[in-house]
Amino acid sequence: MVEDKPIKFSGRCVSVHYGASRALHNVDIDIPDRNVTALIGPSGCGKSSLLRVFNRMNDVISNARVTGEVRMDGIDIYAPDVDPVLLRARVGMVFQKPAPFPRSVYENVAYGPRLHGLARTKARLDMLVERSLRRAGLWDEVKDRLSMPAPGLSVGQQQRLVLARSLAIDPDVILMDEPASSLDPIATARLEALIEELKTRYCIIIVTHSMAQAARISDHTAFLHKGELIEFDQTERLFTNPADIRTQDYITGRFG
Amino acid sequence: MTDAPHEKASIASLAMTRRMHRRRAAETRFRLYGRASVIFSMAALGWLLLSIAATGLSAFTQHWVDLDLDVRAESATDNDRRRLADALAGGFGVQADDAVRQELLALVSASAATDALARNAERSGATLRLTVPVSDQADQYYKGRVDASRPAAQRRLTDRQIAWLDRWADEEQVERRFNRGLFVNPDSRDPERAGLASAILGSVMIVLIAGALALPVGIGAAIYLDGFAPQTGWGGRLTRALEVNINNLAAVPAIVFGLLGLAVFINVFGLARSIPLVGGLVLALRMFPTIVIASRAALRAVPDSLTDSALSLGASRMQAVFNHKVPIAAPAMLTGSIIGMAQALGETAPLLMIGMVAFVTAVPESPLDPATALPVQIFLWSGSAEAAWAERASAAIIVLLAVLMVINGVAIVLRERLQRRRSL
Amino acid sequence: MIDPAPFYMIVIVAALMVGAYRMVHGRAARMVAEFRTETTLPDAQPRHHARLAAALVGLAGVAIYLIGLAARGGDPTLAEDAVWLAAIVLGPAAVTGLCLANVRPDFAARARVEYMAETGLMALALVALLTTVGIVGSLVFEASLFFRNVSVLDFLFGTHWSPQTPIRAGQAGQSGAFGAVPVFAGTFLVTLIAMVVAAPVGLMVAIYLSEYASSRTRAVAKPAIEVLAGIPSVVYGFFALISVGPLIRDAADWLGFGVSAQSALAVGLVMGVMIIPLVSSLSDDVIRAVPQSLRNSSTALGATRSETLKRVVFRSALPGIIGAFLLAISRAIGETMIVVMAASRAATLTGNPFDAVTTVTVQIVALLTGDQVFDSPRTLAAFALGLVLFVITLLLNIGALAVVNRYRVRFE
Structure with missing residues (x-):
């Protein structure tokens, strides 16, 4: 079902529990690199839990438990010798609501490189900030106001700023958790265009509520339902010719 | 192709991994600072409680001595102290001179013994059997706080006195009893007879007066600010000024309220110093902002939807607030108020300002009689050098802390109870 | 011992309030029975009339007592004075009469009671303001007396503090x-x-x-x-x-x-x-x-x-x-x-x-x-x-x- 692109993540029997409740059950999935993979499904289907498996954000939740095997480029990211902090340096994440730190635009973007010691000189840091802002399509709008407080930007700009913040640590993967849900249609369109551009460099996994959005921007789509991966296929095929009746029902709007 | 070669590949560059060691070390250090801070705080608390328990618990018992006094021979003199000393000398079979008398009188609570002698004056002519507390020095000795091996110049008891005390102990004349006097006696110049009765009663009066004034006024003010105060225009400005004012008042040092009480209640209104009424008034003012703030927080926690739905059914603002909001906020308001009263019970500085540091040897009968208060009594006793006073001050602290614990416990239990009932 | 006179006053005023409440309530109840509920305003129920009367009587009683106290220079033996005693009883009685006369189905008693209650609550909130005024006033007043003897600059910037020692021996009242x-x-x-x-x-x-x-x-x-x-x-x-x-x-x-x-x-x-x-x-x-x-x-x-x-x-x-x-x-x-x-x-x-x-x-x-x-x-x-x-x-x-x-x- 998956063609020539190399595999970035491969998950085997991945389950996620929060306390006693099971959010994800025995998911097997192979996510191709330099590609956009969309995770869709009704609320509570486990798509966000699956997303958080890839950068071990579930570790932060005190009663969360992840079982199974997840490999990134063949390395088991849940192995005991893997530091989740370093994993997250390679797997960036953009959340539903942009949360810029209450500091300047520049400081927001420079945050990651400073943490990981990516820039030895000020000039290099400036370069990194500029490059990240350019890739996030924000440079032209903020280049004259790098020292202004980031929370003063519009929500659309904020969302691109946090994207730039993730890009600044030079990740391989960008996870997006419903990144457009707090944006207006114009800002959404800009973000989608940006994702289209970024997928030439990065492996992008996006959780979305909107089937239309998944259909527009993704190359592969996974449909989850009640914690199980029902179907994973090329987007075109999944939307035109779903193999499972539940997928069919969901994309035709019969539930969800 | 899903399985990449199974070698030990690293997830990050060597530089980053190396840097990570330092970052993890910083993480561990930070965590350690946190743990150290918690341990420091708890150790400080532990040390405080232990040091007070170590000095104070022994004050809840006291040593009493049974004396068979042969007062016949000495009945010629009407000086009770001298009669007592001579009788004691007779008991030990020593010749009484002035120095001996002095040392003998320092063994028992001389004032208690002479009082007993005077009470039994008409029965003189026989052997008198008295049971009196030993002196504070002797009590400390029996409690093991006097090191007899140290040179005599470094202790208050002479070798001779220690020998006498040992003899009493050997002949089983000494008994360790519960120190009832600590609770029923007023203050005294003699530590072995000093008690907390006046202080406890004074504190009760002060807190009751303060509570009776501050609770209704504070809760009423909170209800006004929450439900009725204008929010817009000039009235709104006044409301906000009032709120800022109350917040500031809560943070004004306690001693300033004492100065206010001294200047207004004593100098302007001419009320007497050292009386619980003034103490109550001052602490009422001190408690007031605390109670307003606690009650406002309780009222604010009640959802507006409740009063809104009452208003939409045609209730007046007054009815909506008093029938729907106040009852729900009541448990929290009550708890806040009780905790405010507990704070007032421990308050000392303002009472010093209004002269409640007087030496009061009578138990007050009304809020207009001079009295002292429990925390003030602690302050007064702690100022004296003798070990027996420190012991009593510690005991008073134990009493104060126990009362505070009970009050706070009651507040918490009450809140839980009332809240549970409401949720049913 | 405490002088019992103020307590007598409290008892007298409380009794007058209860009396007023009962009388007005009774009359208003008869009125409601007479006029039927439809024609009586919801604001003019018997309890509203009665509460209004009790509140007014209480206010009148306390006011007369306080006026008396002020006139007598704070003498607490007021209760033994027949004139004041009569005033304290008759004043509220007059108020009760006024209230009885006002028991009408269209008299919005509730709004008036609530207005009074709200004003009362406001007065309680103003205690905060009063406390602050008291603190500032007393501190500023007493401090200003102090600064008549000692200059503000000496106080704020002087480096020698020893209030217990007189400047010159034998200078009574003066200190260091x-x-x-x-x-x-x-x-x-x-x-x-x-x-x-x-x-x-x-x-x-x-x-x-x-x-x-x-x-x-x-x-x-x-x-x-x-x-x-x-x-x-x-x-x-x-x-x-x-x-x-x-x-x-x-x-x-x-x-x-x-x-x-x-x-x-x-x-x-x-x-x-x-x-x-x-x-x-x-x-x-x-x-x-x-x-x-x-x-x-x-x-x-x-x-x-x-x-x-x-x-x-x-x-x-x-x-x-x-x-x-x-x-x-x-x-x-x-x-x-x-x-x-x-x-x-x-x-x-x-x-x-x-x-x-x-x-x-x-x-x-x-x-x-x-x-x-x-x-x-x-x-x-x-x-x-x-x-x-x-x-x-x-x-x-x-x-x-x-x-x-x-x-x-x-x-x-």
Whole structure:
């Protein structure tokens, strides 16, 4: 079902529990690199839990438990010798609501490189900030106001700023958790265009509520339902010719 | 192709991994600072409680001595102290001179013994059997706080006195009893007879007066600010000024309220110093902002939807607030108020300002009689050098802390109870 | 014993109120029965009329009693005076009659009762204002008397404080030097030491308990910190006096240098411990107010927990934390019992934490306890110090509130 692109993540029997409740059950999935993979499904289907498996954000939740095997480029990211902090340096994440730190635009973007010691000189840091802002399509709008407080930007700009913040640590993967849900249609369109551009460099996994959005921007789509991966296929095929009746029902709007 | 070669590949560059060691070390250090801070705080608390328990618990018992006094021979003199000393000398079979008398009188609570002698004056002519507390020095000795091996110049008891005390102990004349006097006696110049009765009663009066004034006024003010105060225009400005004012008042040092009480209640209104009424008034003012703030927080926690739905059914603002909001906020308001009263019970500085540091040897009968208060009594006793006073001050602290614990416990239990009932 | 006269008055007025309530209620009930409910306003139910009457009667009774007291110069034996007794009974009776006459179905009694109640509640809220006016008024008044004898500049900038010694022998009533700089310096030193202890420890306690501690640790440590907060300051004072001060002195002796048992260090340390709970609970509030989304973003960027705390949470909560520190400083400056019990009364100008120093609050207590004539420069000096204390703590509180409010606006 998956063609020539190399595999970035491969998950085997991945389950996620929060306390006693099971959010994800025995998911097997192979996510191709330099590609956009969309995770869709009704609320509570486990798509966000699956997303958080890839950068071990579930570790932060005190009663969360992840079982199974997840490999990134063949390395088991849940192995005991893997530091989740370093994993997250390679797997960036953009959340539903942009949360810029209450500091300047520049400081927001420079945050990651400073943490990981990516820039030895000020000039290099400036370069990194500029490059990240350019890739996030924000440079032209903020280049004259790098020292202004980031929370003063519009929500659309904020969302691109946090994207730039993730890009600044030079990740391989960008996870997006419903990144457009707090944006207006114009800002959404800009973000989608940006994702289209970024997928030439990065492996992008996006959780979305909107089937239309998944259909527009993704190359592969996974449909989850009640914690199980029902179907994973090329987007075109999944939307035109779903193999499972539940997928069919969901994309035709019969539930969800 | 899903399985990449199974070698030990690293997830990050060597530089980053190396840097990570330092970052993890910083993480561990930070965590350690946190743990150290918690341990420091708890150790400080532990040390405080232990040091007070170590000095104070022994004050809840006291040593009493049974004396068979042969007062016949000495009945010629009407000086009770001298009669007592001579009788004691007779008991030990020593010749009484002035120095001996002095040392003998320092063994028992001389004032208690002479009082007993005077009470039994008409029965003189026989052997008198008295049971009196030993002196504070002797009590400390029996409690093991006097090191007899140290040179005599470094202790208050002479070798001779220690020998006498040992003899009493050997002949089983000494008994360790519960120190009832600590609770029923007023203050005294003699530590072995000093008690907390006046202080406890004074504190009760002060807190009751303060509570009776501050609770209704504070809760009423909170209800006004929450439900009725204008929010817009000039009235709104006044409301906000009032709120800022109350917040500031809560943070004004306690001693300033004492100065206010001294200047207004004593100098302007001419009320007497050292009386619980003034103490109550001052602490009422001190408690007031605390109670307003606690009650406002309780009222604010009640959802507006409740009063809104009452208003939409045609209730007046007054009815909506008093029938729907106040009852729900009541448990929290009550708890806040009780905790405010507990704070007032421990308050000392303002009472010093209004002269409640007087030496009061009578138990007050009304809020207009001079009295002292429990925390003030602690302050007064702690100022004296003798070990027996420190012991009593510690005991008073134990009493104060126990009362505070009970009050706070009651507040918490009450809140839980009332809240549970409401949720049913 | 207390004079019983005021209690008689209370009983009389209460009885009149009950009487008025019953009479008006009865009449209004008959009226309602007569007119049928439809024609009676919902605002004019019998209980509303009756409450209005009782409230008015009570007011009238109390007013007449107070007028009487004022006219008699506060003589409490008023109850024995037949004229006033008659006035207190007849006045309210007249009011009752007026109310009875007003029992009509279209008379909105409830609105009037509620207006009165609301005014009453407002009066209660104004007690706060009255207290502040009282504090400011008395401090300013007494301090101004003091500044007639001692110039403000000498007081604020003089470096010699010794109010107990007369300037010249035999000069009755006059007393010594009132240069408060050593007193302020001592206060500053003790506060500084207290904050050096309380600020980092309180902050780290808040962080550790909310971010790191296991629930078991929390279950032990949180109540312990609350106990620490609930202990009266006189107990801390005693602790400093009998345990900490001597311990530091003995430790210094052992190390070979002499330190007073009343050292600023001992006092400051104990005060710091006392303030830890204040700092930690205020910091806890502001740290909790930092949105979780900021922490998640930082974690997702590969920050460790302490990095997130230091670089994001602290920075975001900084205004609130500063506000908490300002309030803690204000508390330390105004704290009285610890210093009165464990610090020195002699004013020495020193920056050495091992020396004994005095503070503003110690001097206020020293000047006002003991048998002294009021209005002597010594007692008045206490009010001048009190005024300084009030102004400084007020500025700190206002500053803290302003910082915290600005911080709130940013996250809402």
